[in-house]
Amino acid sequence: MTTLIRLEILRTLRNRRYLFFTVVYPAVLYVFFINAYGSADQAGGLPVKTYFMVSMATFGAVGAVLSGSAQRISLERKSGWVRQLRLTALPGRAYTIGKIAATAVTTLPAILVVFAVGLTQGVSLSLPQWIGLAVALWLGSFVFAALGVALGYAATPDAVQPIVMITYMAMALLGGTWFPVSGSLEKFARFDPVYLYNQLATFTRPGQSLDMVAVGGLAAFFAVFLVAAAALYRRDTRQA
Amino acid sequence: MVTEVAAFRGVGKSYGRVRAVDGLDLVLRPGETVALLGPNGAGKSTSLDLLLGLREPDQGDVTLFGGTPRSAIEAGRVGAMLQSGGLMTDVKVHELVRLACDVHPRGRSVTEVLTDAGITELAERRVDKLSGGQEQRVRFALAIAGDSDLIVLDEPTTGMDVNVRQAFWASMRAQADAGRTVLFATHYLEEADSIADRVLVLHRGRLIADGSSAEIKARAGARRIAFELHDGDGGDGGFAESVLRALPGVQSLDVTARVPGVRTVRIRTADADASVAALYGAGLYPRGLEVTGVGLEQAFLTITGELDRADAERTADDKESVR
Numbered sequence: 380m381t382t383l384i385r386l387e388i389l390r391t392l393r394n395r396r397y398l399f400f401t402v403v404y405p406a407v408l409y410v411f412f413i414n415a416y417g418s419a420d421q422a423g424g425l426p427v428k429t430y431f432m433v434s435m436a437t438f439g440a441v442g443a444v445l446s447g448s449a450q451r452i453s454l455e456r457k458s459g460w461v462r463q464l465r466l467t468a469l470p471g472r473a474y475t476i477g478k479i480a481a482t483a484v485t486t487l488p489a490i491l492v493v494f495a496v497g498l499t500q501g502v503s504l505s506l507p508q509w510i511g512l513a514v515a516l517w518l519g520s521f522v523f524a525a526l527g528v529a530l531g532y533a534a535t536p537d538a539v540q541p542i543v544m545i546t547y548m549a550m551a552l553l554g555g556t557w558f559p560v561s562g563s564l565e566k567f568a569r570f571d572p573v574y575l576y577n578q579l580a581t582f583t584r585p586g587q588s589l590d591m592v593a594v595g596g597l598a599a600f601f602a603v604f605l606v607a608a609a610a611l612y613r614r615d616t617r618q619a
Numbered sequence: 620m621v622t623e624v625a626a627f628r629g630v631g632k633s634y635g636r637v638r639a640v641d642g643l644d645l646v647l648r649p650g651e652t653v654a655l656l657g658p659n660g661a662g663k664s665t666s667l668d669l670l671l672g673l674r675e676p677d678q679g680d681v682t683l684f685g686g687t688p689r690s691a692i693e694a695g696r697v698g699a700m701l702q703s704g705g706l707m708t709d710v711k712v713h714e715l716v717r718l719a720c721d722v723h724p725r726g727r728s729v730t731e732v733l734t735d736a737g738i739t740e741l742a743e744r745r746v747d748k749l750s751g752g753q754e755q756r757v758r759f760a761l762a763i764a765g766d767s768d769l770i771v772l773d774e775p776t777t778g779m780d781v782n783v784r785q786a787f788w789a790s791m792r793a794q795a796d797a798g799r800t801v802l803f804a805t806h807y808l809e810e811a812d813s814i815a816d817r818v819l820v821l822h823r824g825r826l827i828a829d830g831s832s833a834e835i836k837a838r839a840g841a842r843r844i845a846f847e848l849h850d851g852d853g854g855d856g857g858f859a860e861s862v863l864r865a866l867p868g869v870q871s872l873d874v875t876a877r878v879p880g881v882r883t884v885r886i887r888t889a890d891a892d893a894s895v896a897a898l899y900g901a902g903l904y905p906r907g908l909e910v911t912g913v914g915l916e917q918a919f920l921t922i923t924g925e926l927d928r929a930d931a932e933r934t935a936d937d938k939e940s941v942r
Contacts, residue, residue, distance in 0.1 A: 455707075460707055
């Protein structure tokens with residue numbers, strides 16, 4: 380199984396288009412946002428530079444796992460590669476685990492590159508905060524990897540692209556990726572996994588600890604996505 | 620020792636109202652090279668899917684090496700190449716073959732597999748940049764990545780040039796010579812004729828013929844006899860078609876007379892030797908006698924054609940009885 384996981388990671392890193400959209404693009408957007416906001420120095424209770432550093436890191440991470448898992452799984456179901464793998468001694472779950480592992484590896488550069496840009500732009504955090512934030516965001520990306528697997532087994536390649544885009548954009552819009560949500564929107568935002576994901580960064584505010592409500596919410600979403608992914612996987616297997 | 624490689628027992632599979640496989644009974648024995656023939660939609664791919672456990676039968680059961688298909692695959696006893704077997708993209712050929720060798724419980728060395736599949740020169744190429752025929756050979760490499768007892772190939776030479784196909788057949792024969800049981804579906808009759816020592820003909824989900832290529836041909840009326848009869852050749856009593864019709868083994872008779880006094884006779888017979896002997900025995904003197912075998916292609920068309928006619932008659936009878 381390690382060969383499969385290694386190969387999945389290798390091919391993901393080889394795909395330039397994929398790396399551009401998940402690593403370079405969020406970093407560029409980050410620079411754009413902090414310059415556009417310029418004068419204001421607070422957003423969502425955090426310094427603007429910190430706020431968008433987190434939201435662009437999550438933007439890249441969610442994009443990486445959604446397209447990496449959903450689109451690839453959908454394509455490879457159609458091409459017959461999934462069937463071919465079922466004729467090997469590999470257990471059925473190996474394929475999905477390989478996909479999640481590969482996307483998890485690529486979310487790390489998506490997060491770290493934006494962090495590096497943040498550092499050069501003068502985001503000031505203590506070392507434990509940097510590390511804690513990176514780990515929290517990396518672990519949080521697994522929630523979306525599970526969603527990506529579910530979508531990959533739910534839809535055909537033609538349909539999966541728009542479904543992923545719409546899901547991604549809607550979640551980002553309401554999740555505080557491009558602007559901090561406040562007021563009545565916030566009530567709905569609490570049911571948006573991307574919002575909860577971004578909330579993981581609030582522990583960097585002075586005097587605040589990790590938002591356990593957000594952690595609990597993400598855990599619940601993770602469970603739901605996993606159950607859906609498992610059910611859709613079984614349906615796909617029955618249909619051969 | 621298990622003397623059965625694979626067995627279908629009363630297997631049925633439907634997709635909605637379409638009966639893809641209908642009461643299939645079949646046993647594959649060790650060391651056989653078996654061709655599965657049939658027109659498109661005959662149920663070949665479905666049968667292979669059932670054999671490999673990719674689909675579950677509606678009725679009956681399928682066993683591989685006495686157990687379930689999945690357990691045979693997990694034990695590394697089966698290598699397979701699917702018609703619709705997509706390949707992993709963004710990887711090199713040797714990386715993909717290494718994956719297949721690594722996950723096989725009795726994996727072989729990558730170099731050996733590349734050589735046997737004739738793709739050593741493609742090793743560094745990206746999988747997504749291959750031609751159709753090259754892809755087929757990579758799929759074949761995946762099927763032979765381990766020391767399996769049974770190799771299953773679904774239309775392996777589709778998309779190959781004629782000369783590449785010849786080379787591929789040599790690779791298939793090498794697998795059979797190594798003592799493996801080989802089962803392949805094809806619609807190239809020449810492929811079945813030249814490689815298989817057993818031919819299965821599937822038609823509308825049913826097994827309608829099972830035997831050596833020679834037996835299948837014999838069943839369809841394997842030989843054609845052609846000759847000319849000139850006036851006076853047929854003894855004193857003149858030409859009598861009934862004499863020809865009464866020859867042993869005759870299945871069809873065709874007599875044309877383009878030139879006055881010369882008749883061209885074509886006979887299809889199940890027993891050419893007996894027919895010819897009786898021809899002389901009847902006092903006839905055939906000129907330019909030729910005995911030729913019909914190809915498997917002709918045999919195949921004859922067998923499936925007979926079945927279609929029989930089905931049509933049965934349907935007509937049913938309608939009759941309803942009235």
